[in-house]
């Protein structure tokens with residue numbers, strides 16, 4: 001097996017594929033080493049929104065945009081306290097290149113619809129890949145193979161190899177055997193984030209969060225650990241998007257997962273998209289809205305209760321993040337939201353929705369009952385709705401009765417619940433769930449410069465080592481929809497050029 005390349009990319013998700021394509025486009029011989037049996041990573045399960053400014057699609061829609069306004073608006077998504085920790089220079093640098101990345105992807109055959117509005121963005125900036133983020137993976141993989149790049153799956157990298165302070169290779173395991181891969185011009189870490197590493201989460205965020213996992217089970221922060229071992233500085237490791245409650249995904253593939261992500265059919269779909277009535281587009285999007293989605297906290301603030309699989313309450317449903325920590329401690333880490341007739345009616349029409357992709361579409365109780373019968377059941381009594389989820393009916397009835405005694409002021413609440421409390425009653429009941437507490441993404445990454453070099457504790461580049469995507473956030477807070485993928489693919493697109501232009505590193509391998 002060939003083990004010597006110009007560039008080794010560790011990780012075959014969105015940023016890694018983009019990095020490998022850009023290395024190959026810049027004339028380098030590149031290999032991706034991917035630990036899973038397939039490419040994609042978190043990018044491969046994502047929706048695919050991509051925020052960018054000054055794009056062709058914006059111009060076609062008559063939208064005038066500027067870098068300055070996008071820089072200002074990107075700062076408005078996170079709480080000011082969190083955004084004060086952002087790496088402003090790097091986020092500006094990234095946003096300055098995001099539009100070119102969309103063009104690069106379109107030239108590769110990725111089709112987008114939008115741009116869609118997403119306040120506080122002052123103009124529509126959210127471009128959505130058709131049918132979803134798999135389109136990125138498909139287009140980049142085809143392009144890489146055409147450029148004669150190498151992809152090696154089932155090959156977890158377990159060590160960065162250094163020589164005189166320069167990273168010049170990696171050690172990977174292939175079928176249990178350690179194999180050395182050498183890189184003449186650079187190693188690019190593209191290993192994604194760490195929501196599913198109990199160790200990293202416990203160390204940087206606190207042990208109370210360590211039972212909460214990520215949506216992508218293999219997002220375990222390997223690259224963060226590999227980089228730290230060679231002296232990289234890690235930044236903002238306690239910052240996470242979430243934890244938040246999300247419904248478990250369906251076992252059935254939804255429509256957008258079945259639609260082709262590459263080839264002529266995908267291109268035709270892209271061309272036809274502007275002609276499709278918005279109502280139809282919204283129906284397709286609605287299916288996405290009921291997959292991994294996060295039920296709005298307002299439902300709990302308005303009086304819904306959380307119960308576990310034994311039918312009991314276990315927390316103050318309105319208190320974040322203690323609520324999520326408590327969910328993770330329940331049997332199998334699962335919970336259900338119980339809605340009575342009043343709440344069902346309230347969450348059946350605007351502005352009270354169960355979940356949303358802002359400004360695009362909204363999913364209500366009826367949408368869940370229709371599109372996700374695996375996580376939404378309805379019946380005319382507490383006992384019957386409990387039975388439909390194998391929750392002990394008597395226990396759920398007792399829970400409701402005890403909650404109602406608190407809601408009518410007869411007793412106090414063992415969990416000291418806040419929010420809008422009213423007795424639960426009526427002849428319609430809905431249980432939404434199973435749901436779990438998840439970290440959606442993590443924001444901590446290795447420190448990098450604008451050449452995508454990994455920096456050490458003193459701020460100096462570690463020769464030969466680059467980072468892109470979520471392992472290489474460099475302290476950016478990327479809270480708006482579409483910024484993570486935009487960063488992953490933009491940093492990947494740029495790194496090939498950075499390596500090609502770097503004269504600081506050229507190994508004497510022949």
Ligand SMILES: Cc1cc2nc3c(=O)[nH]c(=O)nc-3n(C[C@H](O)[C@H](O)[C@H](O)COP(=O)(O)OP(=O)(O)OC[C@H]3O[C@@H](n4cnc5c(N)ncnc54)[C@H](O)[C@@H]3O)c2cc1C
Pocket residue numbers: 010011012013014015016033034035036039040041042043044045046047048049050155156157158190191192193215216218219222223292440441468469470471481482483484485486488
């Ligand atoms: C359900 C969901 C929906 C989302 N939707 C959106 C969206 O619409 N828009 C948006 O901007 N963001 C979205 N995000 C976030 C976004 O998808 C990710 O942040 C982004 O795609 C990460 O890209 P990446 O290339 O850094 O990591 P990944 O795509 O996760 O790629 C990392 C790759 O590295 C591999 N790897 C890891 N360790 C090793 C190792 N030791 N050796 C070899 N390979 C390794 C992994 O297996 C993986 O394939 C979503 C996230 C989730 C969970």
